Amino acid sequence: MKLNKSCHIYGLFHQPMKIGSVLIFLLLFMVQLAQAQQESSPDYMRSVGKIYVVAGVTLIILITILIYLVIMDRKISRLEKRQKNE
Amino acid sequence: MQNANQPAKPSSLALWKWAAILILIYVFIAGWFVPLKPGIIGVSPDKTVAGDQVVLTVQGYNTYFMKDPDQIRAWLRLTGDTVIKALRVEVVDDRHLKAAFYIPSVLPVRQDAYPMTLILDQPSEGSSVLPNALFISPASETDSAEMALWFKEKIGNIHQQAGMRYPFRNILAETIRNTYFHVPMWFAMIILFGISAWYSLRYYRHGSLRDDVISSAFVRVGLIFGLLGLVTGMLWAKYTWNEYWSWDVKQNMSAIALLIYAAFMVLRTSVEDEMQRARLSAGYNMFAFVLLIPLLFIIPRMTDSLHPGNGGNPAMGGEDLDNTMRMVFYPAVIGWILLGIWISQLAYRVDLLKRNS
Numbered sequence: 429m430k431l432n433k434s435c436h437i438y439g440l441f442h443q444p445m446k447i448g449s450v451l452i453f454l455l456l457f458m459v460q461l462a463q464a465q466q467e468s469s470p471d472y473m474r475s476v477g478k479i480y481v482v483a484g485v486t487l488i489i490l491i492t493i494l495i496y497l498v499i500m501d502r503k504i505s506r507l508e509k510r511q512k513n514e
Numbered sequence: 515m516q517n518a519n520q521p522a523k524p525s526s527l528a529l530w531k532w533a534a535i536l537i538l539i540y541v542f543i544a545g546w547f548v549p550l551k552p553g554i555i556g557v558s559p560d561k562t563v564a565g566d567q568v569v570l571t572v573q574g575y576n577t578y579f580m581k582d583p584d585q586i587r588a589w590l591r592l593t594g595d596t597v598i599k600a601l602r603v604e605v606v607d608d609r610h611l612k613a614a615f616y617i618p619s620v621l622p623v624r625q626d627a628y629p630m631t632l633i634l635d636q637p638s639e640g641s642s643v644l645p646n647a648l649f650i651s652p653a654s655e656t657d658s659a660e661m662a663l664w665f666k667e668k669i670g671n672i673h674q675q676a677g678m679r680y681p682f683r684n685i686l687a688e689t690i691r692n693t694y695f696h697v698p699m700w701f702a703m704i705i706l707f708g709i710s711a712w713y714s715l716r717y718y719r720h721g722s723l724r725d726d727v728i729s730s731a732f733v734r735v736g737l738i739f740g741l742l743g744l745v746t747g748m749l750w751a752k753y754t755w756n757e758y759w760s761w762d763v764k765q766n767m768s769a770i771a772l773l774i775y776a777a778f779m780v781l782r783t784s785v786e787d788e789m790q791r792a793r794l795s796a797g798y799n800m801f802a803f804v805l806l807i808p809l810l811f812i813i814p815r816m817t818d819s820l821h822p823g824n825g826g827n828p829a830m831g832g833e834d835l836d837n838t839m840r841m842v843f844y845p846a847v848i849g850w851i852l853l854g855i856w857i858s859q860l861a862y863r864v865d866l867l868k869r870n871s
Contacts, residue, residue, distance in 0.1 A: 473753055477550065477575055477687035481753045485695050485746040486542075492742055496735075496857065503864055511871055 454491070531856055537849035544842045545694040551675055552577040553682030554644035557632060564628075565619025565653040565660070567601075572611050572632065574642070575682065579605040581638045588613040589669050590630040590648060596622045599667035618660040619653045628652065633669060640675030645684055681836050685754055692750050693835065694842055698850035699743035700768075704806065705851050706736030706858055707775070711803035714796035726792035727869060729799060731862035733778055739854055740772045755820050764814040764821035771809045774802050 473480045553575045562568040572588075579586060583605035591597045600613040613632075621628060632647035680690055710732035717725040747765070748758040759765060778798055785791035814824040822834055835843060 477555075478753050479688040481689045481750060482546070482691045482695070484749050485692050486546075488746055488749065489695060489699070489742055492738065493857070496738060500860060500864060503868075507864070507868055507871060514871075 451495075530852055534849055534852035534856055537845045538853060541694050541842060541846040541849050545691050545846065548678055548680055548838075548842075550576050550688060550690070551679045551682045552636075552639050552642045553684070553687065554632060554634065554642050554647070555687075557644060557647040560647065561649045561651065562617060563651045563653060564617045564621060567614060567616045568648070569612055569614045570632070570648065571606075572613060572634070574609045574611070574634075575687065577636075577642070578608050578639055579611050579636070580608045582636060583611075586611065586634060586636045588615075588635075589633045589667065590615055590617075591633060591669065592621070592628060592630055592664070593623060595668075596664040597667050597669055598663065616663070617650055618657075618663040620657050620660040621650070621652050622661060622664045635672050637673050639673075641672045642682060643684075678838055678841075680839055681834075683834065689750060689754060690834075690839075692746065693839060694846040696743060696746040696750055697843070698847045699739050699746065700810075701847045702850045702854035703736045703739040703743060704810075706732045706739060706854050707803050707806060709855070709858070710736060711800050714799040717792060717796045723788060723792055723869075724866065726796065727865045728862045730779075730782060730795065731865055732858045733775055733799065735854060735858040735861055737772065737775050737779065738857075739850075740768070740775070744768060744772060751820075760820060762821060763817050763819045764824055767809045767813050771806055774805060778802060 473484075554572055554577075555575045556573045558571050559568070586603045586605065588600035588603050589597050590600075598615055598617065600615055602614050604612045604614075606612060611634075628650040629646040630648040630650060632644045633641065634643075635641040683690055710729045713725045713729035713732065716722075717729065744765075747768075751760060751762075751765075752758045755762070778795065781798060782791055782795050785794060814821065
């Protein structure tokens with residue numbers, strides 16, 4: 429894999445990503461989002477027939493499934509690495 | 515890397531996985547974009563004294579009052595038969611109208627409070643209802659002529675809106691769409707735990723460690739779906755029951771069910787010996803699945819619950835799940851279950867590879 433050494437961006441994704449840091453980043457992002465909403469309007473989630481509750485529910489499902497995919501991806505990468513070393 | 519003798523051919527995706535993709539695309543599109551039927555969000559004023567005329571300003575949702583402004587009729591209903599028809603209805607714009615009522619000075623029944631249900635009917639858009647729209651303070655008089663006003667009018671010739679629309683439910687409003695996302699999470703969880711219990715049983719019969727690996731992968735993914743059900747339910751509850759966690763039986767019991775399965779995962783990591791771990795977790799897993807039935811289906815039905823389909827609350831049906839919603843809800847259940855099985859399959863395939871390598 430020559431590509432890894434020559435290109436920083438590819439290298440970044442092949443390093444074992446720290447799930448903890450990803451989660452913390454997500455959490456910070458969500459807190460920021462929640463604060464931004466509170467400042468603009470206290471009833472944001474209830475506006476337009478509470479449609480943002482549905483948006484929230486679908487986002488939660490999507491993000492969780494994506495996080496699970498990332499975890500599984502890392503597991504497979506580790507397996508591949510071990511297989512290559514053997 | 516692949517063997518040079520074998521051409522690198524991408525293996526085709528199983529048919530049921532394509533079905534899962536197509537069904538979920540349909541569910542997302544129909545679930546998000548089919549509009550709601552018209553509804554009433556609010557009425558002002560919301561209190562008045564009996565024996566006086568009141569002009570209600572009605573705020574509609576998804577309504578088109580301007581379509582046929584002269585044919586809109588309005589009623590206030592106290593109980594089944596006691597109804598007052600609006601003296602006149604004036605349309606302001608598509609979303610607002612003013613309805614004038616004369617509230618008789620004598621009330622036909624004796625109650626602690628007199629909440630009135632507002633009913634609107636429009637030929638082109640159908641009818642809409644707002645319970646507890648107006649509260650009446652009684653005036654202490656007796657007058658049989660006034661009493662007769664309550665029984666003069668009947669609600670009749672109500673129009674139904676044609677076309678694919680979801681029902682507008684008071685308090686729920688657009689969140690009725692969560693039926694296609696929150697509810698199937700639990701269906702998927704139960705099916706995944708069921709498959710897992712089946713593989714545990716298979717492990718007992720054949721003693722193959724492969725069944726144990728598969729069983730644990732299904733529990734792991736089922737737990738994720740259960741957690742999703744719990745978290746999405748909490749968000750929904752915040753904007754309909756007013757609290758993320760109301761200590762409702764349904765919430766408590768489903769949290770306990772998830773904790774039992776979380777304990778299962780902890781138990782598995784704590785046992786070093788493979789065979790011992792497999793035997794122990796197969797027994798625990800079947801026990802946990804049997805426990806799901808009282809926790810999710812029996813106990814919540816025995817006491818009062820805010821959750822639909824449980825004690826003191828009607829089951830899914832009627833206006834909460836009409837035939838239009840069934841056209842999306844049943845595919846949603848199938849689609850999310852298939853996705854759950856798919857993810858579990860990926861999970862156990864990785865685990866099996868790890869074991870064999």
